[in-house]
Amino acid sequence: MKEFDPTILAFTCSWCGYPAATLTGVHHLSYPAGVKIVRVMCTGRVDPAFIMKAFEQGVDGVAVVGCRIDDCHYTDGNKHALKRIEALKKLLKYTGLGEDRLGYEWLTASEKGKFLNLVNTMERNIKALGPSPMPKVAEEEVLDFDKKAIDDIIADTGAHDCVECGKCTSVCPVAKFDTSFAPRVIVLRALEGVSDSLNKDRDVWSCITCEICNSMCPYKVDYSGFIQGMRSEAILLGNEPECSQGGLLQSMMRVMAHTKKQDRLGWVPPDVKIAEKGDVLYFVGCAPHLDAVFYDRDLNLTGTAIATIKILNHAGITPVVRNDEVCCGHDLNWAGDNENFEKLMERNLKMIKDAGAKTVVFACPECYRTFNMDYQDIKGDQDFEMVHLTEYLANLVDQGKLDLKGIKAGEVVTYHDPCRLGRHLGVYDEPRDILGMVGVEVKEMANTRDKAQCCGVSAWVTCGKPAKQMQIDRIAEAKRTGAQRLLTMCPKCRIHLNCAVSKEIDVDRSLVDIPMEDYIVYLARQLGL
Amino acid sequence: MQYCKECVFTPKIEDVERSPYIDVLLGTEIKEISGGFGNRHVKVVQDGKEKEFDVGTIVVATGSATFDPRKIPAYAYGMSPDIMTSMEFIDIMRHADTKGLRKPSSGDIPKVVNFVLCVGSRDAARGNPHCSLVCCTYTIGIAKEVKKLSPETDVYVHYIDLRGPYRGFEEFYSEARDMGINFVRGKVAEVMPTDGKLLVRTEDTDAGVMLSIESDIVVLAVGQEPSEGADRIAKMLHIQTDVDKFMKDVNPMLPPESRRGIYIVGCAQGPKGIRYSIDDAKTVAQEIVALMDAGQISVERTTAKVDENRCRGCGRCAEACVFKAITLVPKEGGRVASIDEYLCEGCGACNAVCCNKAMGMNNYDADQILPLIRALIQEVE
DSSP, X not given: OOOOOOOEEEEEETTTHHHHHHHHHXXXXXXXXXXXXXXESOGGGOOHHHHHHHHHTTOXXXXXEEEOTTOBTTBSHHHHHXXXXXXXXXHHHHHTSOGGGEEEEEEOTTOHHHHHHHHHHHXXXXXXXXXXXXOOOOOOOOOOOOHHHHHHHHHHHTGGGOOOOOHHHHHXXXXXXXXXXXXXXXXXXXXXXXXXXXXXXXXXXXOOOOOHHHHHOTTOOOHHHHHHHHHHHHHHTTOOOOOGGGGHHHHHHHHHTTOSSOOTTTTOOTTSOOBSSOSEEEEOOSHHHHHHXXXXXXXXXXXHHHHHHXXXXXXXXXXXXXXXXXXOOHHHHHTTOHHHHHHHHHHHHXXXXXXXXXXXXXXXXHHHHIIIIIIHHHHOOOSSEEEEHHHHHHHHHHTTSOOOOOSSTTOEEEEEOOTIIIIITOOOXXXXXXXXXXXXXXXXXXXXXXXOOOOSOSXXXXXXXXXXXXXXXXXXXXXXXXXXXXXXXXXXXXXHHHHHHHSOOSSOGGGSOOOEEEHHXXXXXXXXX | OOOOHHHHHHHHHHHHHHOTTOXXXXXXXXXXXXXXXXXXXXXXXXXXXXXXXXXXOEEEOOOEEEOOGGGOGGGOTTSOTTEEEHHHHHHHHHHHHHHOOOOTTXXXXXXXXXXXXEESSSOTTTSOSSOOSSHHHHHHHHHHHHHHHOTXXXXXXXXXXXXXXXXXXXXXXXXXXXXXXXXXXXXXXXXXXXTTEEEEEEEETTTTEEEEEEESEEEEEEOEEEOTTHHHHHHHTTOOBXXXXXXXXXXXXXXXXXXXXXXXXXXXXXXXXXXXXXXXXXXXXXXXXXXXXXXXXXXXXXXXXXXXXXXXXXXXXXXXXXXXXXXXXXXXXXXXXXXXXXXXXXXXXXXXXXXXXXXXXXXXOHHHHHHHHHHHHHHHO
């Protein structure tokens, strides 16, 4: 068998990294043939998405080579690069690609030895790890417009019932800020069979799939399902979404669809009880991964996962938390990548079977929606029950098995219904009831329950100006209730709402000045956990 | 080894004033500088009258000011005419050849003269953290002159370290020691005016003894700091300032034609001796002549760019930009990032932090790098 030669992509800065690599040639020194150089001006320009995309496409290793720390020609580009690399290494560890696949070196232009040492060491380490589990990239194939597939989507979602009343457009939060966008028109274009529009239609990617239109449509057209289907077709025609974070998150999920040995439970603290097998499984989702991606935002999304386990322990349950769990695939499903979505689904269903779980508890509304609706759409009914944490707790209280007592009564909060948990799954009461049980008063926003405004971004493809305006509006609405804090259930809502106000905003800061916290973390604190 | 201000500058000043090609505007304030590379418009006010010029190249030679010793009350500057800065002492020395060296308060010949080095320099708590580079050399020079004028006067030089990284400095210093000048290592704690005398209190850290020197004259060797108004000029020309608040040269790695037609020379860039300021000026003069001689040049620069449709106006890019090249400007009810191409150095830090990838870059755009990555991975197979 031919020995495996790793492909290593080396991002080198223009001032030190690249000349050092060149100097090896000038001195007739050889480095592994699999090392491929990508020159950038500064390592601070190396977008984490570049590295993750390279891994997604099957590269075996990535090296980042820049000037010595404190010698950056742009002051501190390499310091920022180092922070990003450390965060990415965490992600590589969690996903099971292996942190040794990402290497870095800070050197001066003359230190060719350091460069050689880096690539040689990396080659050795990667040979030990083996080739990347990712399939190697193929030539991008652009398919022709498939009229029948579109017709199927129209039939499945009831889109032909559309009477063009425009009610969807009038309630659409995107249309409110982006007047060129109209949900009705996308349906209309599909009905008219306009074949050349889908390959460059940006509107299919502008929808935030919040389903406020579904709930308003007099003819019950499944608008979000229609968009989901159209996106899969759009991808086949070469119409790609403009992903926020440069597609880093989608790449991460695609990597998870293929890697074998994950190290997913690195975040679990020693003071909680979890099991490998059992009746009740807690499906964590990607919150700890997202913490690694948004390392500079101080969000502590992992806190949600820890709080969930603590609450379950408090209720006398030792939940199953599995290392072989993978991303639910929600964002790939909504970004039109059916192939990898189904891979993730198969892995998760196998994981639950292996765990022998009868009940799967979710904290993340997106995971819950994906299991409950999308997995079932494809695989039919499952032999395990799916509940949201709040539903599960409310049920335990009803059965008299649990008594929820808050340690600090009298707080006033407002609760933001995530679209997945609310409109998609109809869970409105339980989160409010539980807060009531622990002695917390919920003040409702002007738009609440099925009319709740969306956090503006879905599946990391709709981040833009309208999204920011939606987010600011939503937080201002929360502030106007006079509540002490805004609770969100979905980690994405928290990331998005936090992002909108964390830097420059165009409105008076006092209008949006309200502390935001994760519902479950807050609940755990109220329970004294 | 020293360059003397008079013999170097006096003939130059004459030349400049006589030249038909040079307009010297004295007592003039710069109001505004607009325009870009090679095409700048300068508004000045001289004696209440506004004047305007179109210029291609600008040389910033705002020089430096001396540290105000009043900021260190322990040195009692201003409480006695016998405590003076080195500049004031040099003025006295200028007239000493005819009148002899005299103590300002009484007119007597001074018996003891103390020089205090590093006043306001290398002193982050009371002055500037940086070293002013020239004080050791000029102080030794003046001290030697004092000794020559009146050999019976005791001269003390109080120093932390003697720094003179110039050819000939060591000999210059040894000569001073041989002449009988006392070098005392230690930072002077205080200067106290008492009964017409000055008491200089310090520790001789080499000998480990406390000293109280009764002195007639105390000379404070004040350090250099940016001159007044230099920060305003720097702002107008988008010149970065360094940690010591002096101006930073535009990236010295860039060829002259890429340096925006703005040159910073002499002490505007930081503490410098006369010799080095002259060297600066010579280099810059040559570069300017070459640049102006070419008349018109074209420069390809790597700079960032903004996709205004994708920009959320969050300002993460502006925060990441060390060159302060990005500002948020109003657009359609919100704000979007806007790049000053003259300030942008093209590092791409903004590209990496942009959440929605609204930031792009000439030559190193994601649309160029991602296909390159793809092609490199495919090439291996």
